[in-house]
Amino acid sequence: MRSLLGMVEALLFVSGDPLSLKDLTKATEWDEDAVHDAVTALRQRYREQDSGLQIVLIDDGYQLATRPEYGETIGKLLAPHANRLSKPALETLTIVAYRQPATQAEVEAIRGVSCDGVLKTLQERELVYEAGRKQTPGRPILYATTTAFLHYFGLTSIDELPALPEDAPTESEQQAAKISLEAASAL
Structure with a gap:
């Protein structure tokens, strides 16, 4: 047997x-x-x-x-930089992981730059997926992390993400900073 x-x-x-x-x-x-x-x-x-x-x-x-x-050691055998994520990809992935499900506009509001190409790359690498649509005008796509994301970062579940620092800016503080930057750039 x-x-x-x-x-x-x-x-x-x-x-x-x-x-x-x-x-x-x-x-x-x-x-x-x-x-x-x-x-x-x-x-x-x-x-x-x-x-x-x-x-x-x-x-x-x-x-x-x-x-x-x-x-x-394994990385030396396989493509040395094939699995690395760029800084913009890591930033975008971090925002999605902590805010999920999150829309592209929400991610862009925090990052301050367009991230449509980065989100597509993260989807191609199967680290994020379309988790539905937000029930607001325009019904934007909601993004969330995948099981591959957990595997990539060695996590059992999303609950294992480290806590955000206490001094991290709140969403309203981030929005105020973005408005200030837009106003300054218009001058």
């Missing part, structure tokens, strides 16, 4: 996306408690073996991934 540990490990290896306990249970045809125990045992095995791999929990799903401490 095939080993449940082996089956779970193989499923996690071939899947490009996190797999929930339900997915693993369905594929292995074992009960959920046994599958959960197998995932726990595999996670422990990878830790004890000082492996370059680990099983991470991302948005209620498990995924086989490399350990962060080997990221630089």
Whole structure:
């Protein structure tokens, strides 16, 4: 009989996306408690073996991934700068992450510059997605972060984002600053 540990490990290896306990249970045809125990045992095995791999929990799903401490080495093999985000992309992504769902206009009001191209790039890289439409005139698109965003930043859920600093400007302060800058540039 095939080993449940082996089956779970193989499923996690071939899947490009996190797999929930339900997915693993369905594929292995074992009960959920046994599958959960197998995932726990595999996670422990990878830790004890000082492996370059680990099983991470991302948005209620498990995924086989490399350990962060080997990221630089892996980056040397793969395209050295392929996964880096530009400063505008990071700024835009940060605003979406903390304000989600957020419209393009809301992001631009905070950044002070157009970000339509940046949002398209973030969508192409599957870090943000269209989460619907805001119920206001014009029905602008609402953007939110994806599971790939969680994976990229090593987060289990959006709740793990660090708290914003107490001295961060409020939205009304940001709006007042934007109006002041627009008035100054008109002079």
